[in-house]
Amino acid sequence: MQDSPGNNLGAAAAIDKLLQVMAMLRHPKHGCPWDLEQSINSLVPFTIEEVYEVVDAIERKDMVDFEDELGDLLFQIVFYTQLTREDGGFGFADVAHTVTNKLLRRHPHVFSDGTTDSFGELAELSSEEVVSNWEAIKQQEREDKRARQIAAGQSSEETDASSVLDDIPRALPALERARKLQKRAARVGFDWHEMAPVISKMREELDEFEQALVQGDHAKAESELGDVFFSAVNLARHYKTEPEVALRQANLKFEARFKWIESKLKDEARALEDCSLEELDTLWNQAKANGL
Numbered sequence: 001m002q003d004s005p006g007n008n009l010g011a012a013a014a015i016d017k018l019l020q021v022m023a024m025l026r027h028p029k030h031g032c033p034w035d036l037e038q039s040i041n042s043l044v045p046f047t048i049e050e051v052y053e054v055v056d057a058i059e060r061k062d063m064v065d066f067e068d069e070l071g072d073l074l075f076q077i078v079f080y081t082q083l084t085r086e087d088g089g090f091g092f093a094d095v096a097h098t099v100t101n102k103l104l105r106r107h108p109h110v111f112s113d114g115t116t117d118s119f120g121e122l123a124e125l126s127s128e129e130v131v132s133n134w135e136a137i138k139q140q141e142r143e144d145k146r147a148r149q150i151a152a153g154q155s156s157e158e159t160d161a162s163s164v165l166d167d168i169p170r171a172l173p174a175l176e177r178a179r180k181l182q183k184r185a186a187r188v189g190f191d192w193h194e195m196a197p198v199i200s201k202m203r204e205e206l207d208e209f210e211q212a213l214v215q216g217d218h219a220k221a222e223s224e225l226g227d228v229f230f231s232a233v234n235l236a237r238h239y240k241t242e243p244e245v246a247l248r249q250a251n252l253k254f255e256a257r258f259k260w261i262e263s264k265l266k267d268e269a270r271a272l273e274d275c276s277l278e279e280l281d282t283l284w285n286q287a288k289a290n291g292l
Contacts, residue, residue, distance in 0.1 A: 018075070019092055022082045040083055047076045059248070106137050135187065142167055164188055175243045178233040198238050202231040257287040 025035040050073045057066040078092060085091040104111045109123040109130055125133070146162065164187065168180045185191065192198055205227040212221035236243040261283045265272060272280070 015092075018078055019082075022075075022078045026082055026086065035079075038079070038083070040080060043076065043079060043083075047073075050076055059252075102141070105141075106134055108133060108137075173244070174229070175233055175247065178230050179237055179243055182234050182237055192238070195235075195238050198231070198235050202228065202235055205231045253292065256292045257284060260287040260290065260292055 024030070025032045028036070050069065054066070054069045054073055057063075057069045077095070081090065081092040081095055104114050104116070108114070109125040110119065112118040112121050112123060143162070146166070164184050165181060168177060168184065170177070172180065182191070205224060209221060209224040209228055212224050233243045236246055261280065262272065264283060264286075265275065275283075
């Protein structure tokens with residue numbers, strides 16, 4: 001085995017202390033009443049909130065906040081594994097072992113024999129070959145997981161026909177799930193190879209949305225608007241840009257321009273409500289001209 005990257009000194013002790021604190025918080029007699037009331041389901045909204053707070057810290061480039069929010073997110077994982085362990089299921093160590101083995105298995109170009117002992121051995125693979133191997137390994141993992149779920153009675157072999165779209169979580173944010181659905185379908189050839197038909201499809205969906213508006217069919221218009229969003233995600237995917245990132249950037253841009261308008265009007269002792277739409281549009285263009 002070649003020299004491995006430096007260890008995170010103290011990490012094991014810190015994790016052990018965190019696990020100990022978590023167990024104490026859940027102590028039936030001396031624990032925290034709020035923590036004792038929680039369940040796997042009740043924690044879900046808190047987990048989602050913590051993920052978004054991590055992303056927010058990253059976008060603000062606030063490393064102090066980033067460290068703090070990563071800790072909060074780690075606590076969510078520790079909390080879940082405390083709950084499952086109490087019910088006789090897996091614990092934190094099981095989760096850590098599972099993801100470690102997964103990483104070793106999915107990186108045969110780094111760990112040729114699937115263990116850390118082979119780290120540092122040269123493996124000549126292109127980035128395309130790495131991606132191809134990764135997808136093949138993930139597909140095998142999906143099949144193995146489904147077999148375990150069937151064996152555990154959590155899935156039915158008769159009712160759950162295998163699909164390339166299986167295991168894409170429905171709880172994902174809609175933009176990300178659309179991207180994953182499209183990406184997964186593209187792997188088996190269900191995709192355009194050029195940008196032009198993607199743009200054409202988006203225009204087609206916009207036309208159908210407008211037709212539904214003219215017809216006054218609200219349900220159809222809503223459905224067609226969903227198709228517009230789906231097509232926009234596909235356009236972003238073909239342009240090799242993350243739709244979530246692009247939309248978040250657009251949100252920040254809108255926020256910066258709107259705040260500039262507010263500040264400009266405040267300097268003039270005017271209120272937004274007192275301005276015409278034409279005036280606001282002129283100010284918006286001025287904000288754009290100022291680089292916002």
